[in-house]
Amino acid sequence: MNIPLQKIIGYVAIAAVGLAAPFVFPNYHSQMAELWLFVVFALTWDLVGGQMGYNSFGNVLFIGVGAYACVVVQVGLFYNIALYTASDGGDQTIYVFDLAQYLTGLAIGLPVAAILAGLVAIFFGSVVLGMRGHYFAICTLGLGVAAGQVAAGWEWIGAGSGMTPPNPPDNIHDLSEFYYFFSFVLAIATFATIRWLLSTRFGLALNAIRDDEDKAEAMGLPTKSIKVTAWMVAAVFLGISGGILGNIKRFIDPIDVAFAGETYGVWMVLMAILGGKGTIWGPVIGATIFQVLKEVFWTYLLGWQRVALGLMIVLIVVFFPQGILGWTREKFPQLFGHRVDRKLAREPAE
Amino acid sequence: MSIMLEVENVSKSFGGVQANKTISLTVPEGEIVGLIGPNGSGKTTLFSSIVGQHPIDEGSIRFEGEEISKLRVPQIARLGLLRTFQQTRIYGQMTCVQNMIISASVRKTGYSDLFKSQRHSEHGRAEEMLEFVGLYEKRFLRAGELSFGQQKLLEFAMALMNEPKLLMLDEPTAGINPTLINGLIDRLKRANSQFGVTLFVIEHNMRVIMNLAEHIYCLAHGELLAAGTPDQIRNNQDVVDAYLGAH
Numbered sequence: 001m002n003i004p005l006q007k008i009i010g011y012v013a014i015a016a017v018g019l020a021a022p023f024v025f026p027n028y029h030s031q032m033a034e035l036w037l038f039v040v041f042a043l044t045w046d047l048v049g050g051q052m053g054y055n056s057f058g059n060v061l062f063i064g065v066g067a068y069a070c071v072v073v074q075v076g077l078f079y080n081i082a083l084y085t086a087s088d089g090g091d092q093t094i095y096v097f098d099l100a101q102y103l104t105g106l107a108i109g110l111p112v113a114a115i116l117a118g119l120v121a122i123f124f125g126s127v128v129l130g131m132r133g134h135y136f137a138i139c140t141l142g143l144g145v146a147a148g149q150v151a152a153g154w155e156w157i158g159a160g161s162g163m164t165p166p167n168p169p170d171n172i173h174d175l176s177e178f179y180y181f182f183s184f185v186l187a188i189a190t191f192a193t194i195r196w197l198l199s200t201r202f203g204l205a206l207n208a209i210r211d212d213e214d215k216a217e218a219m220g221l222p223t224k225s226i227k228v229t230a231w232m233v234a235a236v237f238l239g240i241s242g243g244i245l246g247n248i249k250r251f252i253d254p255i256d257v258a259f260a261g262e263t264y265g266v267w268m269v270l271m272a273i274l275g276g277k278g279t280i281w282g283p284v285i286g287a288t289i290f291q292v293l294k295e296v297f298w299t300y301l302l303g304w305q306r307v308a309l310g311l312m313i314v315l316i317v318v319f320f321p322q323g324i325l326g327w328t329r330e331k332f333p334q335l336f337g338h339r340v341d342r343k344l345a346r347e348p349a350e
Numbered sequence: 351m352s353i354m355l356e357v358e359n360v361s362k363s364f365g366g367v368q369a370n371k372t373i374s375l376t377v378p379e380g381e382i383v384g385l386i387g388p389n390g391s392g393k394t395t396l397f398s399s400i401v402g403q404h405p406i407d408e409g410s411i412r413f414e415g416e417e418i419s420k421l422r423v424p425q426i427a428r429l430g431l432l433r434t435f436q437q438t439r440i441y442g443q444m445t446c447v448q449n450m451i452i453s454a455s456v457r458k459t460g461y462s463d464l465f466k467s468q469r470h471s472e473h474g475r476a477e478e479m480l481e482f483v484g485l486y487e488k489r490f491l492r493a494g495e496l497s498f499g500q501q502k503l504l505e506f507a508m509a510l511m512n513e514p515k516l517l518m519l520d521e522p523t524a525g526i527n528p529t530l531i532n533g534l535i536d537r538l539k540r541a542n543s544q545f546g547v548t549l550f551v552i553e554h555n556m557r558v559i560m561n562l563a564e565h566i567y568c569l570a571h572g573e574l575l576a577a578g579t580p581d582q583i584r585n586n587q588d589v590v591d592a593y594l595g596a597h
Binding site: 197199201202204207210211212214215216217219220221223225226278333337 | 439440442467
């Protein structure tokens with residue numbers, strides 16, 4: 001396969017920035033780790049919302065499932081979960097995790113988070129993906145909210161007072177760099193997976209469903225399985241990112257961290273739209289711009305940061321609905337390969 | 351010659367409206383069969399019933415001897431029975447070539463084949479088919495940017511790309527300018543003779559259908575009014591009264 005030189009340079013540049021960033025800006029580890037998670041959020045949202053045209057407002061469901069699944073495994077491998085949560089989410093003097101335990105917990109917890117989130121997507125997807133347009137959007141919104149309420153009422157996982165992931169062992173003080181690189185690798189893996197998916201017939205099938213699902217069905221495409229598969233792929237990556245998110249935040253609140261529809265749930269849609277729905281780079285660009293703006297608002301407009309963010313959402317949706325790459329494609333279609341090719345075809349048969 | 355599609359006593363009503371009343375007809379393999387009738391006579395409803403878009407109330411529909419009236423739309427399509435739509439349906443934001451590639455037959459492939467990279471042979475065939483309908487130059491344009499007539503041609507090419515055994519066309523020449531129509535008739539005939547696709551065609555343009563079909567069925571008020579060769583239909587008094595009008 002031939003990859004053009006510019007692309008290679010581009011990838012190398014991103015890798016270099018990603019690897020160097022934590023050493024250049026040592027004070028911003030968690031914000032930058034969050035940025036890479038946002039890239040995962042936006043990319044996975046766009047796979048279903050942008051490429052397939054199913055606008056989900058409930059993808060936080062998978063983040064939450066992942067966050068809880070991971071931490072339950074991390075704790076449950078070594079202690080009784082009910083007692084752990086009852087003691088206010090882990091008394092540091094009783095619930096100690098040494099390095100081996102901590103890493104084992106993560107190594108098993110993250111895959112479990114991925115698998116469980118994927119299964120949840122298959123289960124709910126087989127039901128709600130039968131609905132289209134607004135009905136699907138509202139139904140997923142409901143799923144996200146309901147999941148938060150269920151988690152907030154479930155004593156075993158701490159109910160409304162949430163759950164604390166294991167404290168890192170004493171001999172390791174700062175795990176922020178570790179989680180930064182973990183998030184970075186996850187973002188790259190997500191990007192590579194989605195890029196590959198879009199290069200296959202599966203990618204075209206997603207676009208076909210977006211453009212005209214009835215037609216796709218009439219042409220014999222197994223639309224139901226395709227839709228569920230796409231949502232499942234999104235869920236797997238969101239599940240892992242949920243597991244990481246809980247450990248970065250060091251506290252899982254059922255509604256503000258795990259099933260945070262108001263923040264992550266809305267933001268992931270916004271990031272994808274800002275960058276350009278239905279493009280592979282759009283969500284990446286959108287997530288980056290969004291995270292920088294968000295941090296700027298939080299730093300310089302404290303007290304008004306949510307107003308500023310809300311205003312930005314309105315402005316983007318009203319004046320820039322196609323996003324950065326969508327706008328570029330509209331203005332310069334030839335850059336995206338849409339052109340009239342007057343080159344003569346081979347001599348017509350016969 | 352074996353019978354490809356057999357519709358037997360099919361009825362379908364929507365609330366109080368009886369759209370199809372005990373309709374029976376057959377489409378023999380390799381032929382071009384026409385379906386005519388006034389607006390609202392139930393032609394498109396019959397097409398939708400055949401491809402499984404809605405359940406029929408009674409009767410039986412057999413494709414190559416197999417009962418298909420209980421199957422779902424994609425299942426029937428995978429058997430090799432395809433339809434095009436009266437309101438043209440293409441994938442507007444994808445390029446013509448992409449429209450073609452995703453239309454390639456899924457009959458002999460499994461689900462995992464979707465995850466193979468797009469094959470070169472498919473590209474070649476996609477371009478050949480686009481050339482066949484005269485859209486080669488536009489192959490990298492987004493399908494939504496094409497004119498209505500060109501979209502209609504693209505939809506036809508997509509159907510051929512799927513290599514159906516039986517292709518049901520819902521008004522293939524509606525909205526196509528008169529000079530293009532002759533070319534289209536020629537292509538339909540070639541699809542039939544060269545690619546071996548059996549055609550079942552709804553058409554309002556009498557010149558087209560009389561030219562194209564070897565056998566014609568006429569519907570009126572949801573019932574089968576007449577059947578026969580183009581000449582028999584043209585001279586059938588019931589058909590003239592209900593549809594063609596006196597000249």
